[in-house]
Amino acid sequence: MSDPRIIVALDFPDAKQALALTDRLEPGSCRVKVGKELFTAAGPHVVNEIMAKGFEVFLDLKFHDIPSTVSNACKAAAGLGVWMMNIHALGGRRMLSAARQAIPAGTAKLIAVTLLTSMERSDLNEIGLNGDPQEVVQRLALLANDCGLDGVVCSAREAPRLRQIMGKGFCLVTPGIRPVDASMDEQKRVTTPRQAIENGADYLVIGRPITQAADPVSMLKQLNNEIEEGMGFKI
């Protein structure tokens, strides 16, 4: 597979468990994500070890701070040689632009988290966000685009409209992916892998449905097949 669409979320409490899984996976069949749990426990070393196995890494630390802190954190992430990193769109225009300046386009992909896939309409009012998830995500995606970011993290439910507005070059990364019959866990804005691809998502972040499967390797294969079938219908 030249451009694997699945990013396996390595949400593990230590490097040993993360590396045990990457030992069983092929870099040609997926990319991997190192997030807050694994990075806090194991640090940059585990990122280097995973990259040394040939995997492209999405460093998911969702930076959200004052512009100088975020731009310096992004530089440090780029220094690790990761393929993709994210910051939080709610950090606003100045933070997003500072990050973009720190990470020139064409190096690591810099994307903005819009609204977490664990949130639904009823969560928005409480934190002072007006509109439904589609509107909020759209507003933040337009802001990210305006600041020159490479794309956003959103749910695949919002992807069709974003693809329509942003065109093909804007990268849509979608967590909240659940095969039919899988447990939702805390995810609220969810689609199946095939639906996500058909909706225009570029990359699908999938954690527990793969990492907690009895056989993660065959589950990944099954989900890749499902995505392959959906590619012909991708927006």
Ligand SMILES: O=C(O)c1cc(=O)[nH]c(=O)n1[C@@H]1O[C@H](COP(=O)(O)O)[C@@H](O)[C@H]1O
């Ligand atoms: O930025 C992310 O990757 C992210 C954004 C978001 O809105 N929702 C979301 O679930 N994620 C991440 O995607 C992964 C989803 O994992 P599962 O729910 O186990 O498939 C987790 O590592 C989350 O941290």
